[in-house]
Amino acid sequence: MQTEEQALIFELSRPGRTGYSLPEDELGETDVENLLPAQYLRTNEPELPEVSELQIMRHYTALSSRNHGVDSGFYPLGSCTMKYNPKIHEDIARMPGFAHVHPYQPEEQVQGVMKLMYDLQESLAEITGMDQVTLQPAAGAQGEWTGLMMIRSFHEANGDHHRNKVIVPDSAHGTNPASASVAGFEAVTVRTNERGLVDLEHLREVTGDDTAALMLTNPNTLGLFEDEIIEMSAIIHDAGGKLYYDGANSNAILGITRPGDMGFDVVHLNLHKTFTGPHGGGGPGSGPVGVTKELAPFLPKPILIKSETGYTWENNRPHSIGRVKPYYGNFGINVRAYAYIRTMGAEGLKKVSEYAVLNANYLMRRLQPYFELPYNRNCMHEFVLSGKRQKKLGVRTLDMAKRLLDFGYHPPTIYFPINVEECMMVEPTETESKETLDEFADAMIQIAQEAEKEPEIVQEAPHTTVIKRLDETLAARKPVLKYKKCVDSENKVKA
Amino acid sequence: MNFRYLPMTEEDKQEMLDYIGVNNTSELFSAIPEKIRFTGEMNLASPLSEPALIKEFQKLSSKNENIKMHPSFLGAGIYDHYIPSVVDHVIRRSEFYTAYTPYQPEISQGELQAIFEFQSMICELTGMEIANSSMYDGATALAEAALVAASYSKMKKTKIIVSEGVHPEALEVLKTYASGPDLTVQQIPLLNGQTDVEAVQDAMDDNTAGVIVQYPNFYGSLENLKEIEKAAHNYKSLFIVSSNPLALGVLTPPGEFGADIVIGDAQPFGIPSQMGGPHCGYFAASKKLMRKVPGRLVGQTVDEDGRRGFVLTIQAREQHIRRDKATSNICSNQALNALAASVAMSALGKKGLRQMALQNVKNTNYLREQVKNRGINIVNEQPVFNEFIIDVKQPVSSINKKLKEKGIIGGFDLSKVDSNRNGQMLVCVTELRSKEEMDYFVKELEGAVNAD
Numbered sequence: 041m042q043t044e045e046q047a048l049i050f051e052l053s054r055p056g057r058t059g060y061s062l063p064e065d066e067l068g069e070t071d072v073e074n075l076l077p078a079q080y081l082r083t084n085e086p087e088l089p090e091v092s093e094l095q096i097m098r099h100y101t102a103l104s105s106r107n108h109g110v111d112s113g114f115y116p117l118g119s120c121t122m123k124y125n126p127k128i129h130e131d132i133a134r135m136p137g138f139a140h141v142h143p144y145q146p147e148e149q150v151q152g153v154m155k156l157m158y159d160l161q162e163s164l165a166e167i168t169g170m171d172q173v174t175l176q177p178a179a180g181a182q183g184e185w186t187g188l189m190m191i192r193s194f195h196e197a198n199g200d201h202h203r204n205k206v207i208v209p210d211s212a213h214g215t216n217p218a219s220a221s222v223a224g225f226e227a228v229t230v231r232t233n234e235r236g237l238v239d240l241e242h243l244r245e246v247t248g249d250d251t252a253a254l255m256l257t258n259p260n261t262l263g264l265f266e267d268e269i270i271e272m273s274a275i276i277h278d279a280g281g282k283l284y285y286d287g288a289n290s291n292a293i294l295g296i297t298r299p300g301d302m303g304f305d306v307v308h309l310n311l312h313k314t315f316t317g318p319h320g321g322g323g324p325g326s327g328p329v330g331v332t333k334e335l336a337p338f339l340p341k342p343i344l345i346k347s348e349t350g351y352t353w354e355n356n357r358p359h360s361i362g363r364v365k366p367y368y369g370n371f372g373i374n375v376r377a378y379a380y381i382r383t384m385g386a387e388g389l390k391k392v393s394e395y396a397v398l399n400a401n402y403l404m405r406r407l408q409p410y411f412e413l414p415y416n417r418n419c420m421h422e423f424v425l426s427g428k429r430q431k432k433l434g435v436r437t438l439d440m441a442k443r444l445l446d447f448g449y450h451p452p453t454i455y456f457p458i459n460v461e462e463c464m465m466v467e468p469t470e471t472e473s474k475e476t477l478d479e480f481a482d483a484m485i486q487i488a489q490e491a492e493k494e495p496e497i498v499q500e501a502p503h504t505t506v507i508k509r510l511d512e513t514l515a516a517r518k519p520v521l522k523y524k525k526c527v528d529s530e531n532k533v534k535a
Numbered sequence: 536m537n538f539r540y541l542p543m544t545e546e547d548k549q550e551m552l553d554y555i556g557v558n559n560t561s562e563l564f565s566a567i568p569e570k571i572r573f574t575g576e577m578n579l580a581s582p583l584s585e586p587a588l589i590k591e592f593q594k595l596s597s598k599n600e601n602i603k604m605h606p607s608f609l610g611a612g613i614y615d616h617y618i619p620s621v622v623d624h625v626i627r628r629s630e631f632y633t634a635y636t637p638y639q640p641e642i643s644q645g646e647l648q649a650i651f652e653f654q655s656m657i658c659e660l661t662g663m664e665i666a667n668s669s670m671y672d673g674a675t676a677l678a679e680a681a682l683v684a685a686s687y688s689k690m691k692k693t694k695i696i697v698s699e700g701v702h703p704e705a706l707e708v709l710k711t712y713a714s715g716p717d718l719t720v721q722q723i724p725l726l727n728g729q730t731d732v733e734a735v736q737d738a739m740d741d742n743t744a745g746v747i748v749q750y751p752n753f754y755g756s757l758e759n760l761k762e763i764e765k766a767a768h769n770y771k772s773l774f775i776v777s778s779n780p781l782a783l784g785v786l787t788p789p790g791e792f793g794a795d796i797v798i799g800d801a802q803p804f805g806i807p808s809q810m811g812g813p814h815c816g817y818f819a820a821s822k823k824l825m826r827k828v829p830g831r832l833v834g835q836t837v838d839e840d841g842r843r844g845f846v847l848t849i850q851a852r853e854q855h856i857r858r859d860k861a862t863s864n865i866c867s868n869q870a871l872n873a874l875a876a877s878v879a880m881s882a883l884g885k886k887g888l889r890q891m892a893l894q895n896v897k898n899t900n901y902l903r904e905q906v907k908n909r910g911i912n913i914v915n916e917q918p919v920f921n922e923f924i925i926d927v928k929q930p931v932s933s934i935n936k937k938l939k940e941k942g943i944i945g946g947f948d949l950s951k952v953d954s955n956r957n958g959q960m961l962v963c964v965t966e967l968r969s970k971e972e973m974d975y976f977v978k979e980l981e982g983a984v985n986a987d
Binding site for chain 1: 536538540541542543547548550551552554555556557560562563564565566567568570571572573576577578579580581582583585588589591592593594595596597598599600601602603604607609611612613615617619621623624625627628629630631632633634635636637638639640641642643644645646648649651652654655656658659660664665666668669671672673674675682702704705707708710711712714715716717757761783784785786787788807808809810811812813825831832833834835836837838839840842843844845846848849850851853854855856857858859860861863864865866867868869870871872874877878880881882883884885886887888889890891893894896897898900901918932935936939944947966967969970
């Protein structure tokens with residue numbers, strides 16, 4: 041195990057070393073002063089590292105060894121759908137006709153790209169049960185905001201200028217209220233009832249003629265299906281509002297039920313989650329949005345049209361909310377998602393959800409005797425446990441998460457949703473085998489037993505990682521957000 | 536059909552069902568009302584084997600012309616640059632690309648340190664004090680900068696002044712974002728290729744939250760940042776500059792001109808064009824805006840034994856903590872592309888980045904001279920970085936068609952974004968265009984222009 045500090049790339053720098061190979065200069069010496077006026081000429085050089093190619097590879101290989109991905113081990117991070125990322129997708133996305141096309145090439149030069157985008161849109165419309173799809177949004181949060189802006193334009197087009205409230209369950213992802221706010225709405229919270237579902241009585245209370253929309257994740261972040269969705273849909277629609285579907289949890293429902301059939305008017309999907317993105321260490325994602333016919337005129341422009349002569353971009357969209365992203369979305373991620381859909385087909389996608397739900401239920405039942413299970417009934421693709429029992433022994437959920445690191449696992453999502461005390465949200469996904477689930481369950485059970493018998497092992501975890509728990513208070517109180525070169529007495533460059 | 540991503544065996548399935556105490560998987564879905572169940576089979580193409588999948592996508596890929604097949608003079612926000620081979624070898628390491636946001640720092644030090652290094656490099660190039668871990672792209676970074684400006688004034692100022700020299704699609708994205716909190720966007724026209732400084736001064740008032748310009752601007756020219764900075768700060772507005780970060784290898788960084796926020800796209804560093812995305816927005820700012828910045832920030836700290844380490848920090852700004860009071864709704868960003876940009880910046884380094892930037896300036900000036908020498912009109916004679924405008928005096932689309940027949944991908948047709956610019960072609964010349972390619976372009980352009 042490596043426990044030494046990892047040098048920053050800047051600290052490897054030595055003047056005169058190079059890691060690049062630029063084209064030969066064919067134009068001869070020219071004084072840059074003749075080409076650019078003095079006021080525009082940079083006088084100080086940016087302090088970038090000077091390193092050789094091997095140093096670069098060793099540096100980033102060392103960094104990668106200090107990082108846990110799905111390929112490194114189990115990663116049951118709830119609501120993030122950390123499933124396997126097929127390797128063939130990486131090869132396909134790098135095919136020259138996908139990687140090296142410029143969005144401003146004439147349409148006739150990029151018909152293959154446009155066909156792929158069109159067929160992906162159609163596939164996603166079928167999967168979600170919506171009428172039309174845009175691939176423009178870059179990620180889930182941008183999809184949410186795009187959908188809300190469309191709902192806003194829809195209400196305004198109907199002269200409904202007073203609808204300024206978006207209802208969001210207390211168990212919702214943080215992006216929901218944040219997106220509502222960026223779209224110019226006020227977020228109103230609706231409570232979760234004792235069954236872990238939206239409290240219908242409270243929903244009736246907060247719904248009114250100022251309601252623009254209800255945002256809902258279904259299954260919700262507790263991993264439970266909102267079984268009163270038909271009633272909820274009626275409450276919102278009767279009041280003139282729209283229903284927004286946050287697709288973060290759609291891995292549970294592929295081919296089983298569709299947002300469009302549940303009564304949703306707008307849907308976003310996270311292609312980096314359900315459709316194998318991959319997650320990239322935080323992104324890039326892709327957050328396509330599907331809508332009903334009624335909302336289609338408000339889609340971001342341009343729209344991709346299929347005609348007898350080929351594919352074309354339509355910009356004449358008078359009701360469009362405008363552009364939400366330059367060019368045509370995160371195409372490189374969309375290629376991967378489309379490859380996934382073509383690999384799985386309808387049959388495979390349905391199996392994905394079936395097995396994702398089976399895996400989650402199995403793991404939940406294996407852990408149930410050892411942890412508090414706040415909602416004791418079949419779950420969907422994920423479930424939440426509470427660390428309440430262990431907390432009484434002085435062991436927090438954070439401690440148990442850190443102890444899991446010693447077993448080579450990425451911990452579940454913790455302390456979310458906020459309405460469950462000491463929450464652990466576990467999403468195993470369909471790509472994990474029974475053996476992995478059993479091994480993880482065994483580790484969790486061991487930790488629960490340690491909490492009873494030798495709590496300090498858990499409280500002081502992790503024990504095997506390259507670094508121990510970090511001082512987050514110091515980081516926030518005295519922020520150091522960039523490298524600063526300084527020279528100490530031994531003339532050694534240190535951060 | 537067998538599915539290689541699904542390890543479930545019939546035996547596993549039965550054992551698991553027995554353990555749970557249900558007869559079949561449909562029982563697990565019993566919470567879903569019958570009425571909304573999807574009963575048919577989705578109308579999707581049949582599953583493909585791996586070899587069939589490759590064939591299918593190779594077919595689709597080969598239906599596109601790509602900018603590596605022909606010398607390309609197309610830029611307009613997305614550039615064909617040298618990508619050191621190491622970049623792809625690093626970002627293909629699956630410890631990076633199969634991870635998510637580094638929520639557990641003890642097993643995410645690799646990603647966290649890589650982001651910290653990215654933030655540091657962006658600060659160096661832009662001349663700013665802080666930078667975040669990335670934004671979706673340059674255009675949304677620009678729009679979010681406008682929202683930060685309004686929020687910095689506690690929403691007391693609601694006007695954003697923006698130069699028409701900003702990328703037209705960024706301008707469109709800005710308008711969409713601004714309509715959320717009902718901000719007014721006032722556009723300032725160009726005068727001789729540069730933002731009309733007097734018009735900026737005239738437009739300024741106490742309600743102006745921010746002033747946005749692009750440097751070099753969309754049409755290739757450099758901007759008078761010194762005068763625009765004065766105009767913005769006279770009214771205590773934030774001065775926001777959108778910059779191609781490669782250009783900052785040779786140009787005075789906006790930070791030295793007093794910019795409060797510098798945003799842009801790091802696509803020129805190691806990121807292929809891929810039909811316009813994913814690229815890599817960056818967001819740099821002065822320290823006073825630290826708690827207003829959107830997105831993830833990585834900070835340095837120590838562990839229990841005093842070892843240096845890195846964590847996500849100042850998270851009280853973010854949506855998962857502040858919900859509707861967050862500075863932005865951004866969650867997923869462009870981390871892997873920020874990693875690509877970091878590797879490219881490391882490979883180029885202090886000397887290489889400047890050299891590459893200079894090659895762009897030299898090549899562009901060479902081509903401009905050559906075009907001019909053939910008696911073809913140049914629209915902007917001012918100093919440029921890697922783009923300038925040629926007046927071909929006929930539809931650019933027909934010239935581009937002729938160039939294509941000669942194996943050249945021509946420049947951007949400016950009439951697509953401005954009806955007053957019929958016949959104007961925005962041409963981009965990077966370090967990848969050889970003298971032979973440039974000379975060939977000039978020859979064929981002359982032929983195409985004089986064809987009738």
